[in-house]
Amino acid sequence: MKILVLNAGSSSLKYSLLEMVQTKVLIAGLLDRIGETGSVHRYQLANEQPQQVAVNIENHQQALQALFQLLTASQVLTDQRELACIGHRVVHGGEHFSQPTLITADVLSQLNATIPLAPLHNPANLLGIREAMQQMADIPQIAVFDTAFHQSLPDYAYRYALPGDLYTDHSVRRYGFHGTSHRYVAKLAAEFLAKPLAETNLITLHLGNGASVAAIANGRSVDTSMGMTPLEGLMMGSRSGDIDPAIVFYLSRTLDMSNADIENLLNKASGCKGVCGENDMRRIHALAESGSAEAKLALAMYAYRIKKYIGAYFAVLNRVDALVFTGGIGENDHWLRAACCENLSILGISLDTSKNLNPARPVADISSTDSKPAILVINTNEELEIALQAQACVAKQNAA
Ligand code: ADP
Numbered sequence: 001m002k003i004l005v006l007n008a009g010s011s012s013l014k015y016s017l018l019e020m021v022q023t024k025v026l027i028a029g030l031l032d033r034i035g036e037t038g039s040v041h042r043y044q045l046a047n048e049q050p051q052q053v054a055v056n057i058e059n060h061q062q063a064l065q066a067l068f069q070l071l072t073a074s075q076v077l078t079d080q081r082e083l084a085c086i087g088h089r090v091v092h093g094g095e096h097f098s099q100p101t102l103i104t105a106d107v108l109s110q111l112n113a114t115i116p117l118a119p120l121h122n123p124a125n126l127l128g129i130r131e132a133m134q135q136m137a138d139i140p141q142i143a144v145f146d147t148a149f150h151q152s153l154p155d156y157a158y159r160y161a162l163p164g165d166l167y168t169d170h171s172v173r174r175y176g177f178h179g180t181s182h183r184y185v186a187k188l189a190a191e192f193l194a195k196p197l198a199e200t201n202l203i204t205l206h207l208g209n210g211a212s213v214a215a216i217a218n219g220r221s222v223d224t225s226m227g228m229t230p231l232e233g234l235m236m237g238s239r240s241g242d243i244d245p246a247i248v249f250y251l252s253r254t255l256d257m258s259n260a261d262i263e264n265l266l267n268k269a270s271g272c273k274g275v276c277g278e279n280d281m282r283r284i285h286a287l288a289e290s291g292s293a294e295a296k297l298a299l300a301m302y303a304y305r306i307k308k309y310i311g312a313y314f315a316v317l318n319r320v321d322a323l324v325f326t327g328g329i330g331e332n333d334h335w336l337r338a339a340c341c342e343n344l345s346i347l348g349i350s351l352d353t354s355k356n357l358n359p360a361r362p363v364a365d366i367s368s369t370d371s372k373p374a375i376l377v378i379n380t381n382e383e384l385e386i387a388l389q390a391q392a393c394v395a396k397q398n399a400a
Contacts, residue, residue, distance in 0.1 A: 002026070002082050003387040007089040008128020009121075011035055013063040016383040017076055020084070020391060023384065026076040031055070031063045041066060045074055060131045068135070085140040086132055087390030089180070089382070090125045091230075092118035093145030094171060100148070100393040103129060103141045111143065117171060118229065120267070140397070142390035149179030152220040157316075160228075174232070176224035178206045182214040183221075184385035185326045185378040190219065192363045193321055193374060201321050203313045203373075205306060206380065207336070208327035209237040209279070213306070215313040223316050225309055231266055235305050237279035240270035242305075272298045281329045281336070303339035310340065314347050322374040323349065331379055334358075337366070341375060348372025 007014040016028040029043025039057040044050040057063050071077040094114045115122050158174040166172040182204045190197040197219035204214045211234040215223040225233025235241040251257045273279040276294035287295035334356050341351040350371035359377040367375035
């Protein structure tokens, strides 16, 4: 059984074609710079070298056509009808979508209503969905939401201390993101610990270009660091994370910045990039090693803020079975993992420095024998999780 996973951005289309019986990625790729000069198509077929081809792609319609030409030419898919379904990543599902959902005309209009909540992400996701529905009308299309896993947050965690009608009439609340990744690594962590997920308490740290922490009690998300948008919480590659909201008025008043300028500043020019001019963690380490005080400060701030959330989520959960590091930084940056776990003996956290240097894949415990919680490094796989959820959604529809 084959499932295609699509993640449409405003100028990109990321995809994976999975064979679900063997849980194997047949091909994965990215069409980038859609509608710009110099579009590129990067892809990798199973057991082959990565390829990069210059293409001329003007819109998402052409991007999907190019994708299907490649799937056919490389014989991983001879006919669209081989697809059991298509799983679409959708960033924001609002309160309405707490489960993967079969996309119908009604669902499409409900998805449209979520656009004001995620104007930077959902319009592009919807564009991909519309195009795929046009070109593959007979294949079930499933929306899988980044926010859905966090719909289990209690009201005292998801409400902001703002007038109630902003929540009831205008949907202003915390939603949380990266839910697909937090859910996937939580399942693997429980399996590794040989405990039922429904009895497992975890703090999961997804540290990539975007970064978020989740507190998971008995397998359910009960708090998370991102909020109404992915801007809240941890310091990220180029996002500020938590700041005093009054800074926004100050910037507007004293620097005469517009809303759009401030939105751009907080999303694209802040975080590590704002502090040291770089958003890629590998380059930040290189800068720090060459003596950059700003890069050292960025690393110290990044780790310090994670530690504060770890402390807070211990208080939320009371008992923590494992801390889980995932995402490009969480999986690969031993310095950062060590910095996040340093001086946390009060929480029973103790890292084995040699295990931390080179953890096994895809799941490793890097805690020392006297650590109370396990400290796990787990390779996330959001595409597989989207495919699994889409598959389960189709099975449920067929059974109904
Ligand atoms: P995205 O959120 O876009 O999916 P990733 O999860 O791929 O991003 O994470 C990207 C981040 O991971 C970048 O900051 C990159 O520098 C960092 N990263 C990747 N490999 C390493 C490594 N070996 N050491 C430190 N950081 C790494």
